[in-house]
Amino acid sequence: MLKLTMTKPLFVFRMLAPVAALCILSLYSQVPQPNGAGVEPGVLPAKWISGGPKCMEEPEWQIHEYNADLYILRESGCTHYEKPFLYVIFGNDKVTLIDTGAGQNDISRVYDLVVDKWLKRKGRTSIQKMVIHTHGHGDHIAGDSQFTNRKDIEFVPFDIPSIQKAFNITTWPTSIGKLDLGGRTLDVVPIPGHHNTDVAFYDKRTGLLLIGDTLYPGRLYVTYWDQFEKSIQRIVDFTDGKIITHIVGCHIEQTSTPYLEYPIGSFYQPSEHTFEMSRGHLLELHSALIGLKGKPTRLAFRDFTIWPLGPEVRTEMSTTRKATEDRLRPKMWNQTP
Ligand SMILES: [Zn+2]
Numbered sequence: 001m002l003k004l005t006m007t008k009p010l011f012v013f014r015m016l017a018p019v020a021a022l023c024i025l026s027l028y029s030q031v032p033q034p035n036g037a038g039v040e041p042g043v044l045p046a047k048w049i050s051g052g053p054k055c056m057e058e059p060e061w062q063i064h065e066y067n068a069d070l071y072i073l074r075e076s077g078c079t080h081y082e083k084p085f086l087y088v089i090f091g092n093d094k095v096t097l098i099d100t101g102a103g104q105n106d107i108s109r110v111y112d113l114v115v116d117k118w119l120k121r122k123g124r125t126s127i128q129k130m131v132i133h134t135h136g137h138g139d140h141i142a143g144d145s146q147f148t149n150r151k152d153i154e155f156v157p158f159d160i161p162s163i164q165k166a167f168n169i170t171t172w173p174t175s176i177g178k179l180d181l182g183g184r185t186l187d188v189v190p191i192p193g194h195h196n197t198d199v200a201f202y203d204k205r206t207g208l209l210l211i212g213d214t215l216y217p218g219r220l221y222v223t224y225w226d227q228f229e230k231s232i233q234r235i236v237d238f239t240d241g242k243i244i245t246h247i248v249g250c251h252i253e254q255t256s257t258p259y260l261e262y263p264i265g266s267f268y269q270p271s272e273h274t275f276e277m278s279r280g281h282l283l284e285l286h287s288a289l290i291g292l293k294g295k296p297t298r299l300a301f302r303d304f305t306i307w308p309l310g311p312e313v314r315t316e317m318s319t320t321r322k323a324t325e326d327r328l329r330p331k332m333w334n335q336t337p
């Protein structure tokens with residue numbers, strides 16, 4: 001009779017192998033089969049409105065249903081060349097609007113419209129409304145005054161103490177906070193560097209990482225280089241082992257041609273880059289920053305450009321913006337696609 005024996009090292013290896021396999025899975029994220037990863041799916045449009053070709057015909061806002069409980073709004077370039085993306089995310093108890101747009105807009109009407117339709121769809125009569133921000137730049141807070149005096153809105157200003165309090169971030173910027181919407185909790189990760197108030201929101205339910213102006217197809221303006229490096233490291237660490245379906249920002253400035261951008265001020269962008277990015281882009285940015293060894297440098301990649309800001313760069317940007325707008329504005333009612 002054959003007697004099976006196992007040496008001690010082999011026995012230990014066999015015992016630990018499943019643990020090691022689990023560790024590897026968590027390192028390389030995530031699920032053993034391409035089975036949807038257990039997240040709530042959503043759809044993104046093949047094309048977004050940008051700002052034309054005819055500004056008379058284009059709606060001021062595009063309301064896109066990612067899924068029944070998450071909506072992405074895009075402001076038209078005919079209103080403001082920044083044409084930011086905003087988000088409306090529903091939990092069971094609360095709904096939040098993320099950012100309030102650029103220029104003279106009517107975001108409170110659009111937010112009410114989305115919430116009213118959602119209530120009708122769900123057969124409900126009310127839900128607590130919130131307004132929060134990705135960061136405090138003018139093109140993300142222009143509609144704030146439409147909400148600050150409304151009694152039915154829980155409004156979170158974009159200063160750091162208010163952000164810490166609202167999301168229970170104990171130490172800025174190294175602690176991670178939470179936003180509980182009822183049956184749906186967003187992780188809130190401080191990522192200053194583009195601005196001093198940047199935060200990213202991770203929605204485990206859909207796997208979306210909302211990253212503000214820190215990573216999108218376009219010019220990644222870096223105001224505080226040192227903080228930006230640390231924040232990118234922090235968000236890389238945070239996302240390690242998590243399901244990230246899309247990284248979504250607030251702008252598109254890149255064309256659909258690799259390495260080619262629309263200059264600042266371009267309000268009509270008929271051949272835009274796709275909106276969504278992946279964790280691969282985040283890792284590309286991370287490795288580029290490591291390679292730059294702390295030296296702020298403008299550096300173009302296929303889908304985005306690292307763009308450190310300084311006084312001369314700001315002057316260059318405002319000159320380009322004016323020239324672009326002066327060239328395009330006279331044609332805004334009848335542009336060539
Ligand atoms: Zn910004």
Ligand SMILES: [Zn+2]
Nearest residue numbers: 137139213250
């Ligand atoms: Zn912005």
